[in-house]
Amino acid sequence: MKLDILIKNGRVVDPERAIFLDQSVGVAGNRIVDLQSVDNPEAETVIDAAGCLVLPGLIDFHAHVFHGGTAISVNPDVIGLPNGVTGVVDAGSSGWVNYGLFRNSVINTAQTRIKSYLNVVNVGLSTLGGGPTGYLENTNPANFNVEKIARTVNEHRDNILGLKLRYSQDIARGRHFSGDPFFATVELARQLNTGLCVHVTDSRLPADELITHFQADDIFAHCFHGTGHAILQANGELFPDIKAARDRGVIFDCSNGVAHFDFAVARKAMEQGFNPDIISTDLTLRNSLRTDKVFSLPFIMSKYLNMGMSLFDVVRAVTTTPARLMKMQGEAGTLASGAFADIAIVKLRQEKVVFEDTRGERLTGDHYLDNCATISNGQIVYRRQRF
Template sequence: MKASYIIRNGRVMDPRTGLDRIQDLVICNNRIVDPQGEAVSCDHIIDATGCIVSPGLIDFHTHVFYEGSAIAIRPDFMIPQGTTSAVDAGTSGTANFESFYKTVVVPSTVRLKSFLTVYSGGQLDPKLCEDFNPALFNLERMERIVDKYRDNILGLKIRFSRGVVPDDKGMDYLKATVELADLLNARLGTALRVCVHTTNSPVSAGDLASCLRPGDIFCHCFQGSGNNLVLENGEIDSGVLQARKRGVLFDAANGKGNFGIETAKRALAKNFLPDIISSDLTNDKFNMPPYDKNLPTVLSKYLTLGLDLMTVLRTVTEVPAEIMGMAGQIGTLQPGAYADVVVLKEKNIPVLHKDWKNDTLQGNVLLVPQMTLCAGEIQFCQTDFWL
């Protein structure tokens, strides 16, 4: 067998298969392969001694409608951060989704899927607030867009915060969004999820979660503004626990203003772990400390908070791959999967993490990408790696 690359001597970690050992990873063309005892020749041997070899990271909550939204970044800028797949969290709406798809999704090296904001204009600018009044839903166009791009659109997005939805009508708006997803699913045979931005909600976390269906996304789950999922007595809101039992998914979706260190500490102390860890990257924080800078920095924060490495990797590989409908194709190193791979070094250096309240968390571990392969092609290599 002639291989394209062999990554040798690395600690290969794959949450989907439970693999965690020093071994070679063999790549042929755009796939990971198992030689099964066959002799392998290769002109490109990559020595990953002292490094972690992981499936390419999947950033499940980003904003990448570059040049279509004032908050967005170029998706391929995430490749040096080890991200090979991502989900845009509703930066576009029905009025501009096709522009987003044609100008960003199609030419992107990072594999992209999307949520569609139920407000037709999407998230255009921090100073332009969306209006989620159900009277403004463009059902006819939404049905056409979802049907045409059903392989890309994962679900509908609503921001559920004071100042974005009315305090007295917010729950009506949320319920209308869920009903809209149900209606489109019935008409089109789709399986649209609902993703809810929960920071500074006008209702309790439990009441909010009670509206969600199995597979829906409660994002910014560790936010520390207003009603959060940890009650004053330190217990997790019972409505949140019931939602998790029903199959509602909880995404950390950190962001700059959507994460509270104390909320996270108290939730983790009750063993309430996020199903997904994502960055919520926008251009006001991209690569800028001490908030969520990039996905590896966010993952390092959760290592500091006490999660083990395999658990952390699962939230950015196996779990989001399943939600994206690509289990076994991405988010894994099993033979036959796309060769989306990141080589990481776990460095012991001081790292300061902050939240929107300026509460701090002092860490001493940082995951640093050394190389990123997207579908078997090296798209990033750290200057001092593979010399």
């Protein structure tokens, strides 16, 4: 059997299979090949990954990629693929009004694998943009078009993972809503038997009260923010209800962003064994490739490495866990035989690197992950001549 691509001499890191070994990876078509069943494999293209880590293609579980449909969104192929990101979940950039456009113009045409949460706001985040021309979305439940939301979810269950709500004080302050947007969204998600992703930075309810309404696989987004109601009590201990929520399967996503990460909160939580289930960027046009607060997914991964999280746990949080939540376990987020050939070849470089949180506190690290090559669906879409 002749392979299309053979990656040799690299260290494979695949949490799905609990593998951390020096071994080769073969690709035929758009799938990973079991090399144990191939005698003397030959390949059209051989990549020497000596000194590199060979990872499943990275998945950024919280980003905004309705490129061309919202002012804040990025092009997932341009921003993600050179950084080893082969899969993305859009965090509610579109609502039922413009989801069809999002699906047809971005999701169906991108090289990157994209799944999404549907915003309960009719037009999603299309009103955001900053400056005098942008304004916050209207989350008044009186404006939720339940029938249209239900129809959109039911027609696109292969792609829509659940409903998205931004539940911040600045969105609701001073407005006379018909009811609480969070409770209305939770009720609708349960009626539709779909998931839930909630932006909780500066939420209207305390974290220990808010979390009691989350179920297994619901997403508590921006879990390490330090604005308003955080996940820590005044004494620095995690709220018992937060720990109980993890035990019952609620997913805590760091979804970093420029306004949603606080070193003090993250350190105290991680000292108590509370690492994020998912590491993601909350990429927007404002923060992608522009700031030491976000920049890229490998950059955020590197921050957690320098904060003491193990390489295996970091990789799991951008591969195995998000792939399962995307309903792609065994197909994405792994280098197992038969999986889609989505691969990131990265180098762990020993150099000074600086990370910054929302408040301007900095952490100086001494190592970072540098993407050297990306294979997406069996195609080499990014590769340096030398690693």
